[in-house]
Amino acid sequence: MVTIYDIAKKTGFSITTVSRALNNYSDVSEKTKKLILQAVDEMGYYPNSIARTLTTKKSWTIGVIFVEDLGVGIMHPFFSAVIESFKKYVEKFGYDIIFLSRNVGGEEKSYIDHALHRGVDGVIIVCSHDDDPEVKKLIESPLQTVVIDLYSNKTSVVYSDNVNGSELAVQYLHSLGHRKIAHIYGHQKTMAGVERLKGFLSVVEKLQLNIPDSYIKDGSFFSVDGGMQAMSELLELGDPPTAVFAAGDAMAIGAMKAVEAAGLRVPEDVSIVGFDDIELAQYVTPALTTIRQNTDLIGQSAAEVLLKQINNKNKVFSAVTIPVELMVRESARPLKPE
Template sequence: MNIKKIAEMAGVSVSTVSKIMNNYSDVSEKTKKRVMEIIEQTGYSPSNSAKTLATKKSNLIGVIFAGELNVEFTHPFFVEVLNSFKKQMGVLGYDLIFFSNEKFISSGDYYSRCLHFNVDGCVIISGQKMEPAIRDLDMSSIPCIGVDLELTGKKSGYVMSDNFQIASKVVEHFYLLGHRELGFIGSTADSDISNLREAGFVKAIESFGLTLNRKWFVHGDDFFESSGYAAMRQLLENGSRPKAVFAASDLLALGAIRALKEQGLRIPEDVAIIGCDDIEACKYTSPTLTTIRQNKERLGVLAAHMLFDLINNQSDGGSFVVEPALIVRESCGSRLTG
């Protein structure tokens, strides 16, 4: 007897039984009573280790910040996604264990380390310059979910925002404001997410029949503020400048704004800016930042449920693409039409 069989007998989900066993309040008294009666009738008595879905499981989920250039715990976008993921996995009865990939670690073999700690599955947060060990883990028998990282293994899946739709919303908004000369600030050439957003931006520009000027496409070393600052300085040194710029992250956009201000340029009168992520700081910058909101809570919850299903053989993986939303603030000015 285990928690999964209890759930089947009660006609409820495994997560509902887990909530009842862990005294969560958001379950009806009627459901609690039915489940507790079945537990009593079957003589099921969960020990400390038996709160898992099967006796061989550890109830541990590995968390990996992938890539030689990985995001930090302070990264505002991924922190919110991870918080949402952590809460949902907690409801499902799991704890998280974080794996280091610092250079002093003698082995980058994530698969062996996952086996050592007996994790039930892993969530992998996208970074840049991906280590081969990430792909080895993806192709292993350990269930994995990527966040902003396409995984293709038989026990893997991934969640991300629709990056082409992100770029399309940006170009449409610029177009409605009357901007025809558009630039782009991205991360390094080996960043999959930056490349997807850039490709979507180019496609949207072409679909509106606008002229594409590659001189106004510049790249930083990462997605952070300092890279956005350096990239905008580089763009301004080209001589001519675009009327509007899409930055592949909010932090890049904030760095770009700082560089523009240093040159005495006004935002949005001289150059309009749109970022991506909708981090909290966007509301408090001067000017406040127009951005594309990624649904961070939904990404985290989806990642948790997908990983849970993979662990319990209720899914063969797959992917979820979450719809973004345009958040209009001051860095683009007002619409001319619509």
């Protein structure tokens, strides 16, 4: 069995340096960590969890709390991609992840109780809104935490630049000649819904577009059905939009279905831009132009923030904003001159 001594011998670093690199201590350079982690992968090193627990006073487990409103759970394409990235990164430093529910041994418990019961070293919270009082209690507790896609001044948070994403989407449609641009927004209890609507309204003002209130439609909890309903209402207007920016890809796909159901075509009759760049976006017909969230970087950044807190045994209040980018595909095109 490969030991930490073998890793030290192969890399030429001391056992102490190898140990600190595997524990993600900040005093070890990224170059050194990379070399050590590469050797770990090549040699198949698996530290003994029981021995490590006794030596380091850590459980080497991180709790995951996942709360969303569509009812699809971990199958949600954006959140599942973020968690997968987070998982891959923390595993490199010897951590396991476990999902924390409100049920322990058949009894209803708080998230804090479950985290303490499991003895986790920290918790990543993936949550679409902050209405859950048990989530709030956990965020405000001394336990090391990081929150994805939700703003809080009580803990560390990581989220995409939603406002800039909206601006990129609308500016792109504007560059194609569109002036009648509608927005299908996500639920206003979510940070993403609020920030993306804020970005839409901001760029519309900058571009001096006269957008009527009837062009701004509620897509509910970022669902396909919500997008279909909102798009159907837009198409029924006396002066419908020539382009639509939907605050989520599922809503954009729903909007595309509504256009097709009305006997129209995307992008010939209506241009549509989404937000998220879920995997399905590039495979629908036409392929969806959208704003890409970097789920790999979101997950990795969340892992780095949380591991730093765990190693320093100190809760940190910080906000990390991840850049977004426009992915141009086939669902939007220049407006035909009338």
